[in-house]
Structure formats: structure tokens, C-alpha cells
Amino acid sequence: xxxxxxxxxxxxxxxxxxxxxxxxxxxxxxxxxxxxxxxxxxxxxxxxxxxxxxxxxxxxxxxxxxxxxxxxxxxxxxxxxxxxxxxxxxxxxxxxxxxxxxxxxxxxxxxxxxxxxxxxxxxxxxxxxxxxxxxxxxxxxxxxxxxxxxxxxxxxxxxxxxxxxxxxxxxxxxxxxxxxxxxxxxxxxx
Numbered sequence: 001x002x003x004x005x006x007x008x009x010x011x012x013x014x015x016x017x018x019x020x021x022x023x024x025x026x027x028x029x030x031x032x033x034x035x036x037x038x039x040x041x042x043x044x045x046x047x048x049x050x051x052x053x054x055x056x057x058x059x060x061x062x063x064x065x066x067x068x069x070x071x072x073x074x075x076x077x078x079x080x081x082x083x084x085x086x087x088x089x090x091x092x093x094x095x096x097x098x099x100x101x102x103x104x105x106x107x108x109x110x111x112x113x114x115x116x117x118x119x120x121x122x123x124x125x126x127x128x129x130x131x132x133x134x135x136x137x138x139x140x141x142x143x144x145x146x147x148x149x150x151x152x153x154x155x156x157x158x159x160x161x162x163x164x165x166x167x168x169x170x171x172x173x174x175x176x177x178x179x180x181x182x183x184x185x186x187x188x189x190x
Contacts, residue, residue, distance in 0.1 A: 064088040069096035 005013075014024065058080045067073070067089055075081070076089035093099075102109070123129045 067092045
């Protein structure tokens with residue numbers, strides 16, 4: 001087999017051979033495979049001194065409160081540091097204005113639950129603002145003044161320009177009888 005053949009080419013060739021009844025090629029011996037892969041180089045062992053220096057005591061709250069943003073914070077994030085001491089140190093670290101700069105990737109940082117207020121000039125132009133009486137205009141009548149006369153309802157006896165367009169009074173809450181076209185069921189008891 002050539003080394004330039006890819007996996008799919010070898011697989012396709014073996015599948016076609018199996019379909020045609022050709023014998024499968026023998027797998028490569030393990031000695032050849034081991035010869036191809038180089039053995040890892042031995043790593044030198046590091047000898048630890050028999051006497052190790054004692055570990056420094058964990059930092060205290062007084063040390064954390066004495067920190068400045070330019071201090072080294074690496075010993076305050078170790079595992080043996082108490083939570084309140086770690087939090088005080090990190091609070092000091094992140095109070096630096098360097099960490100409070102928006103990076104432009106905070107797309108949804110704004111509060112979109114609060115609607116933007118409309119400027120008063122735009123609200124005055126809106127019909128809904130006029131309807132709700134949000135703004136008093138100089139030409140508006142005073143609130144105590146009687147409203148202008150509403151148009152009188154169309155007199156039923158007065159002739160209209162077009163009788164087909166005349167509005168019909170609808171005083172009844174519903175129809176007096178069954179819907180047109182419905183036939184009562186003869187076999188049903190009321």
C-alpha cells in the first residue's frame with residue numbers, strides 16, 4: 001500500500017475487494033509499527049532537597065486592606081487563603097479604573113426593560129397625547145367651559161342624500177328568533 005493513500009481510499013479498496021471475494025491483506029507486523037514511531041526521550045528527574053523551606057503563612061485581612069492596585073495579588077488567590085481575605089484583595093484589584101473600561105463587546109449591557117422617554121415636542125405632535133389631554137394648548141377651551149355642541153343624531157324622518165348609506169339604529173341586544181336558514185330539530189325535546 002502506498003503511504004499517499006488516504007483512509008477513505010484504503011477503506012473503499014478493501015470494501016470493493018471484500019465484495020469481489022479477494023482475500024484481505026495481512027496487517028503490518030507490530031515490529032514495523034514500533035519502528036516507525038520514535039520512542040520518547042527520557043526525562044531527567046529532578047531531585048528535591050530533603051529540607052524544604054517552610055510555606056509562608058496565608059495572608060491576613062490587615063495585609064489585604066493595605067494593598068494598592070500596583071501590588072502583587074498572586075498570593076491572595078491561592079487555595080489556602082480565606083474567602084473574605086481573597087474577596088477584599090480582589091475588590092482592591094478591580095477598583096483600578098483600568099478594569100472598568102467597556103470593551104465594546106458588551107452588546108446587551110444596556111437595560112432594555114426601561115423604555116426611552118419621548119421628548120415633549122414629539123409627544124405634543126402625537127394624536128394620542130392630544131386625546132389624553134397631556135398638554136394644554138393656548139387655543140384649547142378651558143376645562144370648565146361647555147363642550148361644543150355634538151352633532152345631532154340623524155332624524156329617521158329626514159331624507160338623506162343616499163338612503164343606502166344611512167345608519168340603522170340597533171337597539172335590540174340580539175335577534176328575536178332563530179338564525180335565518182336554521183330549521184328546528186323535530187326530534188329534539190326543548
